[in-house]
Amino acid sequence: MTSSTIAFVFPGQGSQKVGMLAAAYARSEAVRATFAEAADALGYDVWALVQHGEQETLNLTATTQPVLLTASVALWRAWREAGGPDPAMMAGHSLGEFSALVCAGSLEFADAVQLVRKRGEFMQTAVPVGEGAMAAIIGLDDDSINKVCAEISAGTAGEVAAVNFNSPGQVVIAGHTAAVAEASHALKAAGAKRALPLPVSAPFHTQLMKPAGEQLAQALAELTLKAPKIPVVHNVHAETETDPERIRSLLVEQIYSPVQWTRCIEHMASAGICKIVECGPGRVLSGLNRRINSELQSYSLEEPLALSQALEELAGQAAGSATDTE
Structure with missing residues (x-):
């Protein structure tokens, strides 16, 4: 079931913290399975790093990106596991756009988690530290x-x-x-x-990141992208796309182009979205979204109680305004 008034958004770097998703992991088999899948893809125990690692390690760009993507996808799967409705749209802030594309069915999770680790490495090495x-x-x-x-x-x-x-x-x-x-x-x-x-x-999203974009293009060329099952609003131009090759190009452009987050949220609101679920750790995007449009209602999923509250309110509304039934 899909609701025409709900959107999901996925955070970028800065939302990571040691100990995140502990309660969700204990409660949800989908969360546990997602972290296990990430460990298989990356070759290290992602969950142990998230719970017991050093914050400095978690903040390293090449570590942050796969960890945050894993956390966001895990919460999306927990939402689906609990019977939550599909949103009408998705968007992600910078790295979060990759999370959105995984959850929309455009990118395979195992491919994406390895890709964003490389993306982090490319971004970190594009400009020497200190410059x-x-x-x-x-x-x-x-x-x-x-x-x-x-x-x-x-x-x-x-x-x-x-x-x-x-x-x-x-x-x-x-x-x-x-x-x-x-x-x-x-x-x-x-x-x-x-x-x-x-x-x-590093100066992310500037023209100085073009070398990272070239490397990301090579890595993306090896992956299969599909048309998203749920429209994703892209950072570069605040529009949705259905052509996988166009999406591939936008993911490269995004690394050296401004993140048009205000325009992304305005696009959603103009399309009838009035409720936005932040699917990831923290509530950074919820704060930004309120400043963009104070009439938008915000929900989070990191804590099981918050997920249950969002499910109780949004599932009932979706049933009353469903646009599609699977």
Whole structure:
């Protein structure tokens, strides 16, 4: 059964934490099976890392990406295991787009978990450590941020650009370390409330990531992609696609293109979505989504009680407004 008013969204890097999904793992066979499948694909005990590893290890990009994808897919499978309805749409923030495509049936999980480990490695090595940086700009409009970044990039400090349009008043910039520092200073002078350096060691979603995109394209060429069974709104252009080859291209473009998260959520709302389920650890996206559109209702699935509450409310609504029955 599919509900025309529900969407699922999948978080990206930053939502990982040691001990996540402990209660869900104890409760759900689907969660346990998903982590076991990830361990088989990756060659190490993913669950042990998530529960007993060091946070510093979990934060390494090549580790974070497969771990978060596994956690998100595990919660999606727990939702399905509990009889939850299919959403009308999906989207994922950066890495989360891969989680969405797995859950939509476009990518096989075992392929995807190995792919995003490589993606993390490609992204980390595209720019030497120390040469790239990112910062969150709070309280300034998109046009002003783009203008300042263009002015800084035209100078001698290097390249800097807006790369994550997370919500109105929250935009992430990235680029060469000196350029990000200069832009942060200039943006505060232009009226930004805060310019917060982010604890990352690479300038994700900038043109500096093009070498990583080339490597990802080669890895993707070896995999089979299918048309998604549930439409996925893509980060690059905030639209859905059905052609697997177009999806393949967008996954490559995404690595060096801005994440248009605000537009993705606006696209969903304009299509009639009014309830959004965050399928992954934490509630980062729920906070962003409320700032984008305060009328959207948010749900989470990480804790079994939250899953049960979402199921109780959304399954009943889906039964009353179903658009399809499997």
